[in-house]
Amino acid sequence: MEYQRFIRNRQIERAKSILDKMDPDEYKKGPNDVTRFIKKVGKVKITYEIDNDRIREEEKYDGFYAIATNLDDDVKDIIAINEQRYQIEDCFRILKTDFSSRPYFHRNIGRIIAHFMICYTALLIYRLLEVKLNSFNKEIYPTTHNIVETMQNMQVANISDMAYVSQYTGSKALTALEGVFALGLDRKNFLPKDLNKKCRKKF
Numbered sequence: 001m002e003y004q005r006f007i008r009n010r011q012i013e014r015a016k017s018i019l020d021k022m023d024p025d026e027y028k029k030g031p032n033d034v035t036r037f038i039k040k041v042g043k044v045k046i047t048y049e050i051d052n053d054r055i056r057e058e059e060k061y062d063g064f065y066a067i068a069t070n071l072d073d074d075v076k077d078i079i080a081i082n083e084q085r086y087q088i089e090d091c092f093r094i095l096k097t098d099f100s101s102r103p104y105f106h107r108n109i110g111r112i113i114a115h116f117m118i119c120y121t122a123l124l125i126y127r128l129l130e131v132k133l134n135s136f137n138k139e140i141y142p143t144t145h146n147i148v149e150t151m152q153n154m155q156v157a158n159i160s161d162m163a164y165v166s167q168y169t170g171s172k173a174l175t176a177l178e179g180v181f182a183l184g185l186d187r188k189n190f191l192p193k194d195l196n197k198k199c200r201k202k203f
Protein backbone atom coordinates (compact mmCIF):
# COMPACT_ATOMS: atom_id res chain seq x y z
CA MET A 1 0.00 0.00 0.00
CA GLU A 2 2.74 2.43 0.99
CA TYR A 3 4.67 1.61 -2.17
CA GLN A 4 1.65 2.27 -4.39
CA ARG A 5 1.04 5.60 -2.69
CA PHE A 6 4.69 6.56 -3.02
CA ILE A 7 4.60 5.88 -6.78
CA ARG A 8 1.31 7.75 -7.20
CA ASN A 9 2.57 10.80 -5.30
CA ARG A 10 5.54 11.00 -7.64
CA GLN A 11 3.18 10.73 -10.64
CA ILE A 12 1.00 13.51 -9.23
CA GLU A 13 4.05 15.75 -8.90
CA ARG A 14 4.93 15.02 -12.53
CA ALA A 15 1.34 15.83 -13.56
CA LYS A 16 1.59 19.18 -11.77
CA SER A 17 4.85 19.85 -13.56
CA ILE A 18 3.17 19.14 -16.90
CA LEU A 19 0.40 21.60 -16.07
CA ASP A 20 2.99 24.32 -15.43
CA LYS A 21 5.16 23.69 -18.48
CA MET A 22 3.08 22.40 -21.39
CA ASP A 23 -0.32 21.71 -22.89
CA PRO A 24 -1.56 18.35 -21.56
CA ASP A 25 -3.25 17.65 -24.93
CA GLU A 26 0.21 17.43 -26.47
CA TYR A 27 1.38 14.93 -23.89
CA LYS A 28 1.20 11.22 -24.77
CA LYS A 29 -1.62 9.63 -22.78
CA GLY A 30 -2.16 6.10 -21.55
CA PRO A 31 -4.21 4.21 -18.92
CA ASN A 32 -1.28 4.31 -16.48
CA ASP A 33 0.20 7.59 -17.60
CA VAL A 34 0.56 10.55 -15.23
CA THR A 35 -1.85 12.61 -17.37
CA ARG A 36 -4.74 10.48 -16.07
CA PHE A 37 -4.61 12.81 -13.06
CA ILE A 38 -5.28 15.85 -15.26
CA LYS A 39 -8.82 16.82 -16.28
CA LYS A 40 -10.39 19.47 -18.48
CA VAL A 41 -12.49 22.15 -16.80
CA GLY A 42 -14.94 24.50 -18.52
CA LYS A 43 -16.82 24.47 -21.80
CA VAL A 44 -16.15 27.89 -23.30
CA LYS A 45 -12.70 28.54 -21.92
CA ILE A 46 -11.02 25.20 -21.38
CA THR A 47 -8.50 24.94 -18.56
CA TYR A 48 -6.75 22.00 -16.92
CA GLU A 49 -6.35 21.01 -13.29
CA ILE A 50 -5.43 18.03 -11.11
CA ASP A 51 -8.25 15.45 -10.95
CA ASN A 52 -8.61 14.89 -7.21
CA ASP A 53 -11.61 12.59 -7.69
CA ARG A 54 -9.46 10.23 -9.78
CA ILE A 55 -6.76 10.27 -7.10
CA ARG A 56 -9.25 9.43 -4.31
CA GLU A 57 -10.75 6.63 -6.44
CA GLU A 58 -7.35 5.01 -6.96
CA GLU A 59 -6.42 5.37 -3.27
CA LYS A 60 -9.38 3.18 -2.28
CA TYR A 61 -7.67 0.15 -3.82
CA ASP A 62 -4.18 0.64 -2.41
CA GLY A 63 -2.87 -2.62 -0.96
CA PHE A 64 -5.49 -4.77 -2.72
CA TYR A 65 -4.80 -7.19 -5.56
CA ALA A 66 -7.25 -9.08 -7.76
CA ILE A 67 -6.69 -12.46 -9.39
CA ALA A 68 -8.56 -13.22 -12.62
CA THR A 69 -8.74 -16.94 -13.36
CA ASN A 70 -10.87 -19.56 -15.12
CA LEU A 71 -10.31 -22.11 -12.33
CA ASP A 72 -13.34 -23.31 -10.40
CA ASP A 73 -11.26 -24.46 -7.44
CA ASP A 74 -11.56 -23.36 -3.86
CA VAL A 75 -10.32 -19.83 -3.12
CA LYS A 76 -7.51 -21.12 -0.90
CA ASP A 77 -6.31 -23.44 -3.68
CA ILE A 78 -6.29 -20.58 -6.21
CA ILE A 79 -4.30 -18.38 -3.83
CA ALA A 80 -1.83 -21.22 -3.20
CA ILE A 81 -1.33 -21.66 -6.96
CA ASN A 82 -0.84 -17.93 -7.44
CA GLU A 83 1.79 -17.84 -4.69
CA GLN A 84 3.89 -20.27 -6.74
CA ARG A 85 3.94 -18.06 -9.83
CA TYR A 86 7.37 -16.71 -8.89
CA GLN A 87 8.78 -20.22 -9.47
CA ILE A 88 7.43 -20.21 -13.04
CA GLU A 89 8.90 -16.75 -13.64
CA ASP A 90 12.23 -17.94 -12.26
CA CYS A 91 12.23 -20.90 -14.67
CA PHE A 92 11.63 -18.57 -17.63
CA ARG A 93 14.41 -16.29 -16.43
CA ILE A 94 16.85 -19.21 -16.25
CA LEU A 95 15.81 -20.46 -19.70
CA LYS A 96 16.32 -17.06 -21.33
CA THR A 97 19.35 -15.86 -19.37
CA ASP A 98 21.45 -18.96 -18.65
CA PHE A 99 20.26 -21.48 -21.27
CA SER A 100 19.78 -19.03 -24.18
CA SER A 101 16.32 -20.28 -25.16
CA ARG A 102 15.73 -16.92 -26.82
CA PRO A 103 16.40 -15.58 -29.31
CA TYR A 104 16.27 -18.71 -31.46
CA PHE A 105 17.37 -18.74 -35.09
CA HIS A 106 15.17 -21.44 -36.62
CA ARG A 107 12.25 -21.35 -39.06
CA ASN A 108 11.44 -25.01 -39.41
CA ILE A 109 8.83 -26.00 -36.80
CA GLY A 110 10.63 -29.27 -36.05
CA ARG A 111 13.86 -27.45 -35.26
CA ILE A 112 12.04 -24.91 -33.10
CA ILE A 113 10.43 -27.71 -31.07
CA ALA A 114 13.79 -29.49 -30.78
CA HIS A 115 15.47 -26.27 -29.63
CA PHE A 116 13.01 -25.73 -26.80
CA MET A 117 12.94 -29.41 -25.86
CA ILE A 118 16.70 -29.25 -25.36
CA CYS A 119 16.29 -26.09 -23.26
CA TYR A 120 13.53 -27.62 -21.12
CA THR A 121 15.54 -30.83 -20.66
CA ALA A 122 18.50 -28.74 -19.54
CA LEU A 123 16.22 -26.92 -17.09
CA LEU A 124 14.95 -30.25 -15.69
CA ILE A 125 18.51 -31.54 -15.24
CA TYR A 126 19.51 -28.28 -13.61
CA ARG A 127 16.58 -28.39 -11.16
CA LEU A 128 17.53 -31.94 -10.13
CA LEU A 129 21.11 -30.79 -9.70
CA GLU A 130 19.90 -27.82 -7.67
CA VAL A 131 18.01 -30.11 -5.25
CA LYS A 132 21.13 -32.23 -4.72
CA LEU A 133 23.35 -29.20 -4.15
CA ASN A 134 20.83 -27.63 -1.78
CA SER A 135 20.66 -30.82 0.31
CA PHE A 136 24.48 -30.96 0.48
CA ASN A 137 25.17 -27.68 2.27
CA LYS A 138 22.84 -24.69 2.26
CA GLU A 139 25.59 -22.38 3.55
CA ILE A 140 27.61 -22.64 0.33
CA TYR A 141 24.64 -23.03 -2.01
CA PRO A 142 25.62 -21.32 -5.31
CA THR A 143 23.39 -19.38 -7.69
CA THR A 144 22.24 -20.59 -11.11
CA HIS A 145 24.78 -18.38 -12.86
CA ASN A 146 27.59 -19.68 -10.62
CA ILE A 147 26.72 -23.32 -11.33
CA VAL A 148 26.43 -22.88 -15.11
CA GLU A 149 29.54 -20.72 -15.33
CA THR A 150 31.55 -23.16 -13.19
CA MET A 151 30.64 -26.15 -15.38
CA GLN A 152 31.31 -24.22 -18.60
CA ASN A 153 34.73 -23.13 -17.35
CA MET A 154 35.88 -26.59 -16.21
CA GLN A 155 38.40 -27.08 -18.99
CA VAL A 156 41.82 -28.75 -18.91
CA ALA A 157 44.94 -28.32 -21.02
CA ASN A 158 46.84 -31.28 -22.48
CA ILE A 159 50.55 -31.03 -21.61
CA SER A 160 52.32 -33.20 -24.22
CA ASP A 161 50.04 -36.16 -23.43
CA MET A 162 51.82 -36.43 -20.08
CA ALA A 163 49.23 -34.71 -17.93
CA TYR A 164 46.14 -32.54 -17.98
CA VAL A 165 46.27 -29.21 -16.12
CA SER A 166 43.03 -27.62 -14.97
CA GLN A 167 42.32 -24.17 -16.37
CA TYR A 168 39.81 -23.32 -13.65
CA THR A 169 40.08 -22.32 -10.00
CA GLY A 170 38.17 -23.29 -6.90
CA SER A 171 34.76 -21.81 -6.11
CA LYS A 172 31.71 -22.41 -3.93
CA ALA A 173 29.95 -24.06 -6.85
CA LEU A 174 32.88 -26.43 -7.47
CA THR A 175 33.00 -27.29 -3.75
CA ALA A 176 29.29 -28.12 -3.78
CA LEU A 177 29.54 -30.17 -6.98
CA GLU A 178 32.49 -32.09 -5.61
CA GLY A 179 30.72 -32.67 -2.30
CA VAL A 180 27.67 -34.17 -4.04
CA PHE A 181 29.23 -36.17 -6.89
CA ALA A 182 32.80 -36.77 -5.66
CA LEU A 183 34.19 -36.49 -9.19
CA GLY A 184 37.68 -35.68 -8.01
CA LEU A 185 37.84 -32.67 -10.31
CA ASP A 186 39.03 -30.21 -7.65
CA ARG A 187 42.69 -30.87 -8.49
CA LYS A 188 45.30 -28.94 -10.43
CA ASN A 189 46.85 -31.88 -12.34
CA PHE A 190 45.38 -35.08 -13.76
CA LEU A 191 46.98 -38.14 -15.32
CA PRO A 192 45.41 -38.85 -18.74
CA LYS A 193 44.43 -42.41 -17.79
CA ASP A 194 42.72 -41.21 -14.59
CA LEU A 195 40.73 -38.48 -16.35
CA ASN A 196 39.73 -40.81 -19.20
CA LYS A 197 38.60 -43.40 -16.64
CA LYS A 198 36.40 -40.79 -14.95
CA CYS A 199 34.84 -39.85 -18.28
CA ARG A 200 34.06 -43.47 -19.15
CA LYS A 201 32.69 -44.16 -15.68
CA LYS A 202 30.40 -41.12 -15.47
CA PHE A 203 29.33 -40.79 -19.07
